Amino acid sequence: MAVGSLPVHAPQRFQALPFPQTRRDYTFSCFIGSSSVVSLWKHHSMAVCSQAKRGWPKVDEVASSSDLNFEAPLRIVEYPDPLLRARNKRIDRFDENLKKLVDEMFDIMYKTDGIGLSAPQVGINVQLMVFNPVGERGGGEEIVLVNPRVSKYAKKMVLFNEGCLSFPGIYADVERPQSVKIDARDIGGARYTVNLSGLPARIFQHEYDHLQGVLFFDRMTEEVLDSIRGQLKALEKKYEDKTGRPSPERVEARKGKRVASGFGKP
Numbered sequence: 001m002a003v004g005s006l007p008v009h010a011p012q013r014f015q016a017l018p019f020p021q022t023r024r025d026y027t028f029s030c031f032i033g034s035s036s037v038v039s040l041w042k043h044h045s046m047a048v049c050s051q052a053k054r055g056w057p058k059v060d061e062v063a064s065s066s067d068l069n070f071e072a073p074l075r076i077v078e079y080p081d082p083l084l085r086a087r088n089k090r091i092d093r094f095d096e097n098l099k100k101l102v103d104e105m106f107d108i109m110y111k112t113d114g115i116g117l118s119a120p121q122v123g124i125n126v127q128l129m130v131f132n133p134v135g136e137r138g139g140g141e142e143i144v145l146v147n148p149r150v151s152k153y154a155k156k157m158v159l160f161n162e163g164c165l166s167f168p169g170i171y172a173d174v175e176r177p178q179s180v181k182i183d184a185r186d187i188g189g190a191r192y193t194v195n196l197s198g199l200p201a202r203i204f205q206h207e208y209d210h211l212q213g214v215l216f217f218d219r220m221t222e223e224v225l226d227s228i229r230g231q232l233k234a235l236e237k238k239y240e241d242k243t244g245r246p247s248p249e250r251v252e253a254r255k256g257k258r259v260a261s262g263f264g265k266p
């Protein structure tokens with residue numbers, strides 16, 4: 001089953017309890033029948049573009065109402081559109097417009113067979129993500145995270161074959177912590193804390209990266225990156241042909257470069 005932002009190639013069983021509406025600890029149980037999911041790899045430095053490297057200010061800027069303007073239906077922004085690397089502002093208005101945006105994000109996520117979607121992927125540069133590990137309307141839990149922050153990462157690293165709606169048809173292995181502890185706000189603005197593991201943790205971390213301007217290939221090993229380099233270059237060419245502008249980034253330029261990680265880690 002190709003499920004868009006994060007594809008699942010193997011049969012899986014997912015158990016999710018109702019998502020909390022108030023601040024309290026919470027745990028999802030997720031059982032995934034894929035050997036790639038449980039492969040345990042030693043953590044090593046990977047090529048990661050850090051937020052600091054891009055010179056973003058440390059203090060979060062608050063989104064204005066014009067930052068949250070959108071037109072339905074939403075469209076998926078594809079690599080190498082600079083919107084995917086832009087800074088995403090914090091949300092402090094929990095109004096009808098935000099609810100409509102979330103509805104539209106779920107809509108396009110289901111239409112494109114996704115299981116997770118971040119706001120910058122629809123051209124809205126704010127700290128917002130939605131996901132549903134089941135990937136079907138009416139099935140599983142619809143999860144909305146506003147202004148999420150990770151307070152804890154598991155030491156155990158797992159490998160998973162990821163895809164991304166902004167990189168149509170491209171799948172490759174990415175290593176990430178097996179579980180995370182998150183502080184966020186819900187759609188009504190209430191704060192809550194949640195522990196995620198398994199597939200929900202995987203989806204969250206992929207989308208959380210989007211909110212920091214980090215893309216999944218930033219976290220791939222050089223060897224894995226080599227396997228999709230041609231496809232990334234094809235997307236860069238597609239962008240140039242469509243916009244008439246040079247690609248704002250080139251995967252070729254990072255060949256052989258190994259940048260110390262650390263971003264997305266405590």
Ligand SMILES: [Zn+2]
Binds near residue numbers: 163165206207210
């Ligand atoms: Zn993605």
